[in-house]
Amino acid sequence: MNTRGVAAFAGVLLGAAATVAPARAEEPIVIGFDMPLSGWFQPIDDGTIKGARLAIEDINAKGGVLGRKLKEVDFDMKSEPPLGADGAIDLISKGAKLILVPSDFDFGGPGANVAQSKNVIVFSGASDPKFGVGGIGNMAYSVSVASQVQGAMMAEWAYHKKGWRTAYVLLDNTINFTKSLCGNFAERWKKLAGDAALLGQDTFLNNDPSITTQATRIASLPKKPDFVFLCSYVPGGPSAIKQLRAAGVDQPILTGESMDGDYWLGMVPGINKFYVVDYGSIAGDDSDKAINDFYARFKAKYGKPADVSYTLRGYSEIEAFAHAVARARSTDGDKVAAAMDQFKNEPLVIGPTDFTDKLHIQLTRPMSIIEVENGKYHFVDKYAIKDVPADIKY
Numbered sequence: 001m002n003t004r005g006v007a008a009f010a011g012v013l014l015g016a017a018a019t020v021a022p023a024r025a026e027e028p029i030v031i032g033f034d035m036p037l038s039g040w041f042q043p044i045d046d047g048t049i050k051g052a053r054l055a056i057e058d059i060n061a062k063g064g065v066l067g068r069k070l071k072e073v074d075f076d077m078k079s080e081p082p083l084g085a086d087g088a089i090d091l092i093s094k095g096a097k098l099i100l101v102p103s104d105f106d107f108g109g110p111g112a113n114v115a116q117s118k119n120v121i122v123f124s125g126a127s128d129p130k131f132g133v134g135g136i137g138n139m140a141y142s143v144s145v146a147s148q149v150q151g152a153m154m155a156e157w158a159y160h161k162k163g164w165r166t167a168y169v170l171l172d173n174t175i176n177f178t179k180s181l182c183g184n185f186a187e188r189w190k191k192l193a194g195d196a197a198l199l200g201q202d203t204f205l206n207n208d209p210s211i212t213t214q215a216t217r218i219a220s221l222p223k224k225p226d227f228v229f230l231c232s233y234v235p236g237g238p239s240a241i242k243q244l245r246a247a248g249v250d251q252p253i254l255t256g257e258s259m260d261g262d263y264w265l266g267m268v269p270g271i272n273k274f275y276v277v278d279y280g281s282i283a284g285d286d287s288d289k290a291i292n293d294f295y296a297r298f299k300a301k302y303g304k305p306a307d308v309s310y311t312l313r314g315y316s317e318i319e320a321f322a323h324a325v326a327r328a329r330s331t332d333g334d335k336v337a338a339a340m341d342q343f344k345n346e347p348l349v350i351g352p353t354d355f356t357d358k359l360h361i362q363l364t365r366p367m368s369i370i371e372v373e374n375g376k377y378h379f380v381d382k383y384a385i386k387d388v389p390a391d392i393k394y
Helices: 006-017 042-061 081-093 105-117 147-161 176-193 212-219 236-246 289-302 310-328 333-340
Strands: 029-035 070-076 096-100 121-124 140-142 167-172 198-204 227-231 253-255 274-278 346-348 351-353 367-373 376-383
Touching (some): 029 042, 029 081, 029 310, 042 096, 042 289, 081 096, 096 105, 096 310, 105 121, 105 140, 121 310, 121 333, 147 227, 147 274, 147 376, 167 176, 167 212, 176 227, 198 212, 212 236, 236 253, 289 310, 310 333, 310 346
Parallel strands (some): 029 096, 096 121, 121 140, 167 198, 167 227, 227 253, 253 274
Antiparallel strands (some): 346 351, 367 376
């Protein structure tokens, strides 16, 4: 069992439960899943949903929170953002005290805005700092590391830990996450290595059938970069990697969490020299034992290994809410938010987590660096950013 997660607050739950009236203790705490249970976004958040369900099961096995079990109620927003608002209204009408929305600001925003207006805590795995106090309101939280931090973090890691000195940026210019990731990588890289160390920048769109021009441009450089920084997601990202390799671009390729997971590796058979930053190694070889224990229990629960680290986000969203409710001794939104805003190195399975009344996303938590060799994942490093970007708007 994960000693950092559920066990860390079991004593708090038992103590709080003693103060709850017997009749109220029988009422479940409703958690609303306003999530893409179908549609094209479903595979992206499937791991988040499964992780959250495992957390509910674990917490209920410990007696629940305030002596009350957690109860999941679902609404399928069908990967259509406007339906998220309808879903939040429906779930809140059924008593939801916590709403989970998709792991993207644009997809999760409509549901989150409704939850905010009704004073209900809402969690997302979104990496956009706007999913928080500034963009949604004081009820909106993310356990994820901000996209700006991820880009700058990978620049630091490549420079300080690998000793690389030249880079080329290839941006899939379709979503805000990839734009922010590449933009902050480029800015930090030039600060570390100098403007001339960025040998070029190119763009494509996720649904482009070919990036031959961009791949040829990189392959034809008189001075080859030490690595390529790719900002994309499935399916365009794997397609781009395959075309880069076919064009003779054999340099290491680095990327952010949007290409996390091994579910797509079959699209690029035998992929090598690929590095991705994520929340914990799904191979079970992370330097954090609690993460490895979590993946072992995930496999036991679902009968197969996790294929993406987003499972840690879903689990930790439920953990964070449970910790705060136990301390607030209430499910009232304002009281839960006040308790959550006191989190400092809170021991969630995803790692130490901080919230304040102004900051509802992670900036300094270490992330795992994963390498893919011969189509197989393995952990190589745990890295925390040294210099948080100053212009993050949250």
